[in-house]
């Protein structure tokens with residue numbers, strides 16, 4: 076939760092989190108088995124893209140847009156996102172909930188910190204066949220140049236105590252160790268996502284003490300996190316041993332410029348308290364799309380800070396938010412001076428830069444929707 080908002084928001088966050096739990100709990104794993112998309116064979120890592128180079132003095136950074144999907148276990152959503160990404164030359168990041176790779180038959184092997192064996196706020200992986208489908212999806216995504224990170228396992232948010240917001244460093248260590256245990260276990264089912272290619276993540280509900288979880292991620296050799304919020308769109312900064320890619324808090328034009336954390340669920344909550352209200356689905360899609368467009372334009376016109384678009388693979392409000400994200404990906408990734416890339420891609424690009432060229436942009440005020 077955003078600590079700068081203080082206790083007023085805490086109550087809202089509690090309500091909001093209950094909403095997430097209800098949605099996740101009742102929706103279950105939305106995945107259905109089917110064959111994975113064919114992947115273009117030669118795409119990806121062999122030839123660096125033309126934007127992966129040092130900026131010339133005075134040159135503006137490309138506008139990076141980081142599409143990321145929490146959960147990353149929905150076959151239907153991968154089936155939709157992968158072809159769009161391929162068409163518009165985007166690379167995206169899936170933050171995997173480890174439990175989606177743990178079949179129900181093995182649920183007892185997971186011990187969420189402070190919780191009983193086999194307990195979680197989200198579904199486990201279902202049948203062996205469902206896990207196999209997910210393994211194929213993740214393999215396809217990685218082979219196509221997308222990135223896989225962690226969304227940890229049990230998705231324990233405020234109200235389901237002890238939740239991530241109260242976990243200690245030891246708790247986060249246990250949670251992350253178990254995530255990697257599950258990933259290693261899935262290798263025997265054909266998962267081809269090497270542990271050392273899982274370089275970052277996002278904590279569930281954005282709830283956790285950074286002083287507790289960031290050092291744990293750094294201690295595992297992870298290089299980035301994208302769980303903390305920033306007022307406006309800001310450049311990634313080093314924090315407790317990892318690079319923090321901030322989830323921006325931006326003005327939402329459709330809500331009279333009220334500021335909201337730019338994430339699907341938080342937008343939905345701000346729009347109608349996160350209730351299914353089918354008559355308004357199209358309105359929510361439009362409002363979300365307008366928010367993304369305004370945030371992009373704000374960054375593009377000023378500090379060029381990478382824009383994090385944080386979503387889940389959920390069909391909330393009739394899929395209103397997924398549709399907005401997919402449409403935004405379709406339109407923004409093909410724009411001039413714009414690159415839709417993974418977190419690790421952007422970090423690699425940042426490492427190439429001369430600080431004297433990049434600092435004038437990093438030092439600008441955070442980009443704000445006007």
Ligand SMILES: [Zn+2]
Nearest residue numbers: 145146279280
């Ligand atoms: Zn989540």
